[in-house]
Amino acid sequence: MKRFATRERNIPRAIVITLTLVAMIYIVVAITLIAVLGPEILAASDAPIALAVANIPWALPLAAIAAGLASLGALLAGLAGITRTALAMSRNKDLPGVFGHINARSSVPDYSLLLVGLAAIVLIVLGDIRTVIGFSSVGVLAYYLIANLAALNQDDAHRFVPKWLQWIGAALCTILIVTLPWQSIAAGLFVLAVGLLGRVMVLRHR
Template sequence: MPLARRLTLADAVAIGLGSMIGAGVFAVWAPAIGVAGSGILIALAIAAVVAYCNATSSAQLAAAHPVAGGTYAYARAEIGPWWGFIAGWSFVIGKIASCAAMAMTFAAYAAPAGWQVPVAVAAVVLLAVVNCFGVTRTALVTRILVVCSLLGLAVAVGFGFAAAPTASPTPLPDATVYGVLQGAGLLFFAFAGYARIATMGEEVVDPARTIPRAIVFALGGAVVVYALVGAVVVLVLGAEVIGSTAPLVDLLTAAGASAWTPVLRVAAAAASLGALLALLTGIGRTTLAMAREGDVPRFLAKIDRRHQVPQRAEIAIALIVIAIVLVADLRGAIGFSSFGVLLYYLIANAAAFRQTGRARRYPRVVQVLGALGCLVLVNTLPVFASLVGTAVVLLGVGYRVLRLRFTRA
């Protein structure tokens, strides 16, 4: 049973923005500046270029393969089932970690001390229920949350730039090449949400036209927002942002606008919820596509007839996210997520590189640049995150080997 095509261009752009303008813009500056130092804006530019290359590859693939599953489906069609499986598995494990990070960030802004974990769990449950009642409701809620987060960011940026001429920020640490690249890897975590659009290929109206446009529009909007926020944080706070758990709250305090911090906290909570909602939706669709092929249990492939969404997949993903929230921390979730997502886009670039004829929309050099960028950034991530990510990918590969062996026996 196919999914219903109900999402317009505006819906798809809102879902992409909801994924990118989420917890990252409120939380990523402290760790990113801590490693990139005075090269933070260079790191942002590198992350944006890699994200653009990956976005164009995703757009080119989505136009030729307008089905659910994103690069899992594209790589299966272009370079083979095993590459598709590794892409889909990397996406699912990386974005499950992202969901946990978003839930924890929401709770850090919205919950009183001691209540962060229960509130994070409640957020996952609530948004999983929203997803189970239909994708149009998902798009509507995402639009509302994106508007709330943008209003809060506008407050922070406005007061920050007003205070910048008289600010005396602490000088940033000197930049190193490795530090800048690691900062780019952390910032890439925040940009990766445009893939949510591609994974919903079966639910977008006129996908061959809508998906490429939505990806570019959403990514362009996110780059502008991140550039403005990053610049004002450097101009007002400087090195004081390192170690901060709520850098934009500290920005308002330094700008003499601490009375506006409740507004910012509400915006941060809204942004985190928007990203979490869109991420849960995208993971559910990729899980659906993998279940249809037997790469995860086929039990998860069932689509609810009334609401036309993969409810079993949505519920299973929500349960795993809750488990991670109960045992993990935010930094570990971000590093693990970046590992999985960069592998996913490495394969997306390889799949797009293989396309020929009318399917080609962008020069192959763009895909080469995107693949090289993914390889460089994934090798700058924290060692522990990379080791855990490698182990989980190998676990998935082992599962598929056993499944294929038993089904052929």
């Protein structure tokens, strides 16, 4: 019980601290880029950080390494989240049982991880990485939009933040979705439609 109480206290704190630190880093980077490049050049650039450090020979490789590590971290986090979601859906019989297989040595859903990893490789190799990131962003933002709306149903005993924060979160997710390129929105909505159709078919089969 004590262990659960500690985890219940520490996880929300870690989330707030992490989000605050990340937001501060984003603000500092944004202000720095605006000061160095100016709004017009910044808006027109596809690689603003590389452009900002172009005159500093030693900084450009560091920026490339940092970008690669950040991308790898985001990819690993995405793989972990998607495979665990597939595991939960498999246990709930929303996906085939094979996706619920757990590797005895690593304790991860290995078949789900393999499938998601292969799908990511195929999309990156065969598609435009910007389109892939775009429709992936639509899916992630839709996920958080639903999570914010679902959190409105929490009772006061389990609520960590006030309801108005959930409304702000849902509104911001919606704004970010509609500001993405229309190709990304269309691709994301198509993927969501396929998922909803699959869900309907599963429920009818039951």
